[in-house]
Amino acid sequence: MNRLYKAMVLLLLVCTPVVFAQETPIAGLSRFTLDNGLELFVLENSQVPLTKIQITFRCGALTQTPETAGYFHLYEHMLFKGNDRYKTEKEFSAAMTALGVAEWNGGTSSEYVTYYFTVPSNKTREGLDFWSHAVKHPIFDEEELAIEKNVVINEINGYNSEPDWIFSGAVDKILFADYPWRRDVGGYEALLRKATVQSMKDIQSTYYVPNNTAIFVGGDVVAEDVLAMVQDLYGDWAKGPDPWANPPPAHPTPASEEPAYLIYPDESLPPGIAYMQMTMRGPDVVRDPQATFAADVWGQLIANPDGRFKNMVMELVPGLYHKNYLGAGYYTQRDGGQISFSSYFFTAADEAPIAQRAIEFFQPAIIGNEIAAMIEDPAYFSDEEFAIVKQIMEDQIILLLETPESFIENFSFWWSVASADYFFEYIPSMKEVTRSDLAAFLQKYVMENVELIAIRANPMDVDAELADLEANGFTIVDSSNAFWWRN
Numbered sequence: 001m002n003r004l005y006k007a008m009v010l011l012l013l014v015c016t017p018v019v020f021a022q023e024t025p026i027a028g029l030s031r032f033t034l035d036n037g038l039e040l041f042v043l044e045n046s047q048v049p050l051t052k053i054q055i056t057f058r059c060g061a062l063t064q065t066p067e068t069a070g071y072f073h074l075y076e077h078m079l080f081k082g083n084d085r086y087k088t089e090k091e092f093s094a095a096m097t098a099l100g101v102a103e104w105n106g107g108t109s110s111e112y113v114t115y116y117f118t119v120p121s122n123k124t125r126e127g128l129d130f131w132s133h134a135v136k137h138p139i140f141d142e143e144e145l146a147i148e149k150n151v152v153i154n155e156i157n158g159y160n161s162e163p164d165w166i167f168s169g170a171v172d173k174i175l176f177a178d179y180p181w182r183r184d185v186g187g188y189e190a191l192l193r194k195a196t197v198q199s200m201k202d203i204q205s206t207y208y209v210p211n212n213t214a215i216f217v218g219g220d221v222v223a224e225d226v227l228a229m230v231q232d233l234y235g236d237w238a239k240g241p242d243p244w245a246n247p248p249p250a251h252p253t254p255a256s257e258e259p260a261y262l263i264y265p266d267e268s269l270p271p272g273i274a275y276m277q278m279t280m281r282g283p284d285v286v287r288d289p290q291a292t293f294a295a296d297v298w299g300q301l302i303a304n305p306d307g308r309f310k311n312m313v314m315e316l317v318p319g320l321y322h323k324n325y326l327g328a329g330y331y332t333q334r335d336g337g338q339i340s341f342s343s344y345f346f347t348a349a350d351e352a353p354i355a356q357r358a359i360e361f362f363q364p365a366i367i368g369n370e371i372a373a374m375i376e377d378p379a380y381f382s383d384e385e386f387a388i389v390k391q392i393m394e395d396q397i398i399l400l401l402e403t404p405e406s407f408i409e410n411f412s413f414w415w416s417v418a419s420a421d422y423f424f425e426y427i428p429s430m431k432e433v434t435r436s437d438l439a440a441f442l443q444k445y446v447m448e449n450v451e452l453i454a455i456r457a458n459p460m461d462v463d464a465e466l467a468d469l470e471a472n473g474f475t476i477v478d479s480s481n482a483f484w485w486r487n
Contacts, residue, residue: 019227025424026401030223034231036239037211039420041411042226043218045404050102051124051219052404054116055131056412059207061110061185062248062335069485070187071195073108074152075203079115080106081144084137089144095130099123108185111334112416118405121220125229128217132233135208140197149192156186161479163268167456170482171279174260174452176251176336180484183336188485209240214415218404251336253281253450260452261358261474264482265459273321274347274354274457276362280449282330282337283441285418292337293426294441295330297433298374300389301381302328308380309370313343316365319351320344328366334417339445341366347461354465355472358453371446375439386435394427 022031032040060072086092096104096117104117115134119127159165172183181187215234217226254260269275283291302309310323320326321344328341343362347354352361374380400407414423455474462469462476469476480486 032227034235036237038234039214040227040230041216042221042223043404043407044221044223045218046220049121049220050118051121051217051221052116052118052408053127053131054114054216054408054412055135056112056114056214056416057207058112058212058416060108060112062182063207064181066181069181069184070192071199071203072113073185074192074195075200076106076108076113077148077152078140078200079134079138081148082139083133085133099126099130110183110185114412124221128229128233136237140200142197145197149195153189153192157189159186163266166479166482167264170262170264170477171452171454173484174254175279175281177254178252207243210237211239212243216408216412218408250284250287257450259450262454262477263462263469263474264456264477265462266456267459269456269458271458271460272347273344274455274461275344276358276455277340277342278363278451278453279338279340280451282339282445284335284337285332286334289422291441292332293429294433294437297389297430298438299329300393301385312370313365316369317361319346332417347457353468354455354457355469355474358455359472363453367446371442375442378435390431393430397427
């Protein structure tokens, strides 16, 4: 019997792929990659008997075409409508209730689609099994698709009338002029009406494949146990062609070498107070990762409310509201990194006109004065400031580990827009950033870039200065011309 038992164990070891944990610098975090390319990350934290399970796909607006804008968001909705085990939305919801789901949701962004819920830790396998049917075997029923189109269209039509959505749509239309649909998660009604079951299946076969997916599990679990569950439940998921073998071309800087100016009459702002934003293309993390570390350190440095940047801009630009409302920073993206400067300001008659405020004060004060000084003056930021902001940035990442939920939410973002390795190397890479790195980043992405200045002001303030705004090259935007698909 002993020999037979040993022979059976040996046979199992030969026939079953062995997946070993890959080392990570995060205490309690294990990393695995299955033979089909599926990545698994398990964060062990036994403080609370709960498990968060999140499944994330690298897709979203950045993988859209002009003919499929909004389809990934629609697909996200359809995943909740039924699968081979839970045939209907009602059964799907009932199954989550039976699992004791504490919270659940799905989301589509410019760079990922994700689904998650939290279950009692003794339901971890059942939770993984639940999502395995949802992502591997969704049912795209024709009637349900027609119903869900209306749900999504109503949602998007609501967004398209919101001031923030209109303003960001107008900015993206210029900043990402060659491929603006790659920044538009929602799409538009006429296009969404054209979506078919085959459209959903095309997304599934291209992007909902294990080698474009990561599963994040955090809570009162044991990593090796979770690995065994995932291998059993997801190991048969067929690997697909690499959807990133031919990535989309980078967004170029705007074709014009001159700045662009927009004015948006925004009824949500009170008369007398306006908002000004200067934006430009920043580094994309997969194309220039080193610049992103410098950009993040720079963003922390200029956030200092008592630092030189805010104090000098407040001094150089008349009528700014308050330095606490003066912001600047960099937003990390795989396909659309951007740098922005913004502030609220007064539009009172005794202040400079809106156009003059932007062109003669705000823009020169920041780029010509402060950014130039940051590049040329090694003492612009002190050694102490560098040390403090780097410690703050490290502490922010450490604090994410306080709960599995917060860690997974942030880590899954970084996995999507960059990679797990980028996240793991973030702290040492950030600590190595020097003044020369900051100067190189600012020279390339601010001084040598093309900026867009967009202003939001109450319609009464816009009307009062309309002739001057138009004479200075400001284009008036509203819901009729803000979106790329309304050209």
